[in-house]
Amino acid sequence: xxxxxxxxxxxxxxxxxxxxxxxxxxxxxxxxxxxxxxxxxxxxxxxxxxxxxxxxxxxxxxxxxxxxxxxxxxxxxxxxxxxxxxxxxxxxxxxxxxxxxxxxxxxxxxxxxxxxxxxxxxxxxxxxxxxxxxxxxxxxxxxxxxxxxxxxxxxxxxxxxxxxxxxxxxxxxxxxxxxxxxxxxxxxxxxxxxxxxxxxxxxxxxxxxxx
Amino acid sequence: xxxxxxxxxxxxxxxxxxxxxxxxxxxxxxxxxxxxxxxxxxxxxxxxxxxxxxxxxxxxxxxxxxxxxxxxxxxxxxxxxxxxxxxxxxxxxxxxxxxxxxxxxxxxxxxxxxxxxxxxxxxxxxxxxxxxxxxxxxxxxxxxxxxxxxxxxxxxxxxxxxxxxxxxxxxxxxxxxxxxxxxxxxxxxxxxxxxxxxxxxxxxxxxxxxx
Numbered sequence: 425x426x427x428x429x430x431x432x433x434x435x436x437x438x439x440x441x442x443x444x445x446x447x448x449x450x451x452x453x454x455x456x457x458x459x460x461x462x463x464x465x466x467x468x469x470x471x472x473x474x475x476x477x478x479x480x481x482x483x484x485x486x487x488x489x490x491x492x493x494x495x496x497x498x499x500x501x502x503x504x505x506x507x508x509x510x511x512x513x514x515x516x517x518x519x520x521x522x523x524x525x526x527x528x529x530x531x532x533x534x535x536x537x538x539x540x541x542x543x544x545x546x547x548x549x550x551x552x553x554x555x556x557x558x559x560x561x562x563x564x565x566x567x568x569x570x571x572x573x574x575x576x577x578x579x580x581x582x583x584x585x586x587x588x589x590x591x592x593x594x595x596x597x598x599x600x601x602x603x604x605x606x607x608x609x610x611x612x613x614x615x616x617x618x619x620x621x622x623x624x625x626x627x628x629x630x631x632x633x634x635x
Numbered sequence: 636x637x638x639x640x641x642x643x644x645x646x647x648x649x650x651x652x653x654x655x656x657x658x659x660x661x662x663x664x665x666x667x668x669x670x671x672x673x674x675x676x677x678x679x680x681x682x683x684x685x686x687x688x689x690x691x692x693x694x695x696x697x698x699x700x701x702x703x704x705x706x707x708x709x710x711x712x713x714x715x716x717x718x719x720x721x722x723x724x725x726x727x728x729x730x731x732x733x734x735x736x737x738x739x740x741x742x743x744x745x746x747x748x749x750x751x752x753x754x755x756x757x758x759x760x761x762x763x764x765x766x767x768x769x770x771x772x773x774x775x776x777x778x779x780x781x782x783x784x785x786x787x788x789x790x791x792x793x794x795x796x797x798x799x800x801x802x803x804x805x806x807x808x809x810x811x812x813x814x815x816x817x818x819x820x821x822x823x824x825x826x827x828x829x830x831x832x833x834x835x836x837x838x839x840x841x842x843x844x845x846x
């Protein structure tokens with residue numbers, strides 16, 4: 425019998441982490457979760473879907489955070505989970521959704537600090553996808569028609585947001601190899617070969633009886 | 636026809652990087668270079684083998700460095716390669732050896748900043764092997780019969796030396812995933828599975844015609 429395996433994927437902006445995750449999930453015929461987690465979080469927490477989406481990669485510096493912290497300070501009530509900054513409440517709700525998904529069976533989950541949320545879960549393969557700036561610029565230009573300058577700025581901005589979101593919630597450094605079971609350079613390896621390697625890894629793990 | 640592929644392996648102390656490299660080279664029937672590079676460097680440079688061995692992972696803080704820097708300052712001669720600190724001269728000689736080995740054909744090279752020395756080489760797969768402290772403690776205890784306390788201290792000391800040697804010569808952060816084609820947690824994956832995954836990666840690369 426195959427063992428349950430959860431694959432979490434952290435990824436630099438433009439590295440193809442989403443595409444790799446989706447292709448891997450298709451190849452293995454297991455569910456793939458990326459943006460759907462936002463809808464599930466909204467539904468489960470009662471927090472508006474747009475706010476859940478906004479909060480992603482926002483961490484502590486946003487207007488959203490200031491507003492929600494302000495609301496807490498002004499509230500003058502007893503301190504409950506509802507008094508936490510909205511971004512933190514969304515994070516907690518999202519973490520619950522991720523743990524539920526991981527309980528249901530093998531799947532691929534992209535982003536949202538899932539690697540750290542599931543850090544005690546022995547069924548988890550934690551993946552990080554990165555690539556050189558030229559490779560990423562090329563992908564983003566292709567996909568979104570941005571100029572080279574804009575692409576570089578966009579990449580740096582997005583990476584910075586992801587890094588600070590990750591650091592804020594996990595207290596670990598984003599992209600540091602020690603935090604992941606496997607890290608891959610998708611530019612050097614190629615998207616499809618990266619999928620092949622992760623598939624191999626998944627199969628080796630799924631075949632281990634009870635480990 | 637198979638393409639030439641050079642596999643460089645950086646590794647945390649006790650992570651099994653040496654063993655993984657050796658098993659990979661055996662499985663692929665290609666040469667494996669670790670300590671042998673020291674002998675080749677000594678032979679080629681005329682610097683004593685023991686000094687070459689000492690210089691490894693020494694970088695800038697050692698007595699060896701002070702002595703050799705002192706010799707340079709006191710020399711009051713024109714500045715040639717011979718006036719460089721001995722550790723730097725050994726590094727340069729070692730880099731030459733590594734480039735020669737990479738030219739000769741497919742091989743596995745462990746340590747010695749080979750990933751960075753061969754950074755312009757398109758045939759290169761740069762690997763980093765890491766593992767949790769308990770896994771590494773266990774390996775080192777097994778191999779060397781150290782107490783738990785000593786094992787932890789030894790691991791931290793060795794990692795620190797490797798990190799500062801790497802940073803000094805490459806100006807990059809040791810163990811940061813961006814510097815490597817693939818990083819693997821040998822504790823989580825297991826030594827033999829790590830070999831399997833690298834073998835898969837090697838074959839994917841070797842089969843690419845002219846890429």
